[in-house]
Amino acid sequence: MNYPALKVNLAKLESNTRLLVEKCAARGINVSAVTKVFCGMPEIAVAMVKGGASYLADSRIENLKKLRVFNIPKMLLRIPMLSQVEEVIEYADISLNSEYKVIKALSDEAVKKGKVHQIILMVDLGDLREGVWADDVMDYVDKITKLEGIKLIGIGTNLTCYGAVIPNEENLSKLVEIANNIEKKYNIKLSIVSGGNSSSIYLVEKGTIPKGINNLRLGESIVLGNETAYGERIDGTYNDCFTLCAEIIELKEKPSVPIGEIGVDAFGNKPTFVDRGIRKRAILAIGKQDVRIDGLIPMDEDIIILGASSDHMIVDVTDCKKDYDIGDIIEFRMDYGALLSVATSDYVKKIIE
Numbered sequence: 001m002n003y004p005a006l007k008v009n010l011a012k013l014e015s016n017t018r019l020l021v022e023k024c025a026a027r028g029i030n031v032s033a034v035t036k037v038f039c040g041m042p043e044i045a046v047a048m049v050k051g052g053a054s055y056l057a058d059s060r061i062e063n064l065k066k067l068r069v070f071n072i073p074k075m076l077l078r079i080p081m082l083s084q085v086e087e088v089i090e091y092a093d094i095s096l097n098s099e100y101k102v103i104k105a106l107s108d109e110a111v112k113k114g115k116v117h118q119i120i121l122m123v124d125l126g127d128l129r130e131g132v133w134a135d136d137v138m139d140y141v142d143k144i145t146k147l148e149g150i151k152l153i154g155i156g157t158n159l160t161c162y163g164a165v166i167p168n169e170e171n172l173s174k175l176v177e178i179a180n181n182i183e184k185k186y187n188i189k190l191s192i193v194s195g196g197n198s199s200s201i202y203l204v205e206k207g208t209i210p211k212g213i214n215n216l217r218l219g220e221s222i223v224l225g226n227e228t229a230y231g232e233r234i235d236g237t238y239n240d241c242f243t244l245c246a247e248i249i250e251l252k253e254k255p256s257v258p259i260g261e262i263g264v265d266a267f268g269n270k271p272t273f274v275d276r277g278i279r280k281r282a283i284l285a286i287g288k289q290d291v292r293i294d295g296l297i298p299m300d301e302d303i304i305i306l307g308a309s310s311d312h313m314i315v316d317v318t319d320c321k322k323d324y325d326i327g328d329i330i331e332f333r334m335d336y337g338a339l340l341s342v343a344t345s346d347y348v349k350k351i352i353e
């Protein structure tokens with residue numbers, strides 16, 4: 001085995017997916033499983049498909065391209081770039097949109113290819129990332145329904161990502177109301193009313209998610225088992241579907257405070273040190289080029305992470321029960337940001353279990 005490595009437990013990921021799919025199904029909601037944190041690797045996404053996801057969703061078209069082997073609809077989460085319209089029509093069955101200029105370009109390309117592209121119109125309910133303002137929705141729908149290459153299949157919203165606005169019965173009811181108004185006015189059926197991401201799961205668990213919301217786009221809740229409105233664990237999920245393994249390359253007793261005049265570190269920061277006396281320190285062959293260090297949680301709870309430069313990470317193993325040696329592997333769980341960085345680093349091998 002080569003290190004550093006990201007180990008993926010497919011059985012646990014499938015179990016997490018199934019648990020959330022079933023929770024949502026009990027409220028009439030289907031799930032778009034979000035694959036972006038692991039760069040849309042099909043070897044991993046297969047667990048989400050087996051777990052019962054209705055759609056695979058990713059923010060990058062490069063990732064959807066890798067997922068074309070799966071015979072379920074693919075959803076592009078990030079508003080398409082004008083420069084990528086061709087690829088969007090080719091590799092995404094559905095895209096989330098908020099700009100008429102883009103939607104028109106998608107329509108033109110779809111017509112050229114003899115296709116009809118499905119879109120979800122995003123509505124901004126106050127989080128201030130993507131979406132059209134609620135008052136403007138009908139104007140957009142007016143124009144969209146005239147486009148030959150586009151089928152408006154639903155509306156959606158995204159919350160908690162930028163403004164940290166928490167979804168609740170009030171803002172999500174507004175989305176349902178807008179969907180109902182569109183259906184009435186244009187005499188069309190919207191098959192998707194997409195009520196957000198993993199921050200909406202707590203409403204499903206409480207049983208207070210407004211009736212009419214019938215889709216959620218879930219990433220972190222599946223992958224790490226977290227609901228993200230209040231940062232709670234979701235009962236019955238695994239938090240170790242993914243583990244990072246790094247190898248010890250130096251192990252020595254050293255003081256905990258550097259000797260000499262202190263300037264700035266490799267990243268231009270002035271470091272501070274806690275004096276714990278002479279400590280047993282391990283250097284691991286992994287660094288900031290591979291992982292966002294702040295988001296790592298050692299599986300061995302007695303390990304203290306001291307810091308890292310580009311390619312070296314230093315941990316304090318003095319209090320550990322295990323007697324570590326050169327060549328030993330230290331394992332970590334990760335938060336979302338750390339997992340994202342690890343999955344994206346070409347230097348970290350991906351091991352599927």
Ligand SMILES: *Cc1c(COP(=O)(O)O)cnc(C)c1O
Pocket residue numbers: 034036059077078096158196197198199217218219220221228
């Ligand atoms: C990333 C993303 C999601 C998934 O978010 P999680 O918090 O990981 O569930 C859902 N919708 C959109 C538009 C996204 O970009």
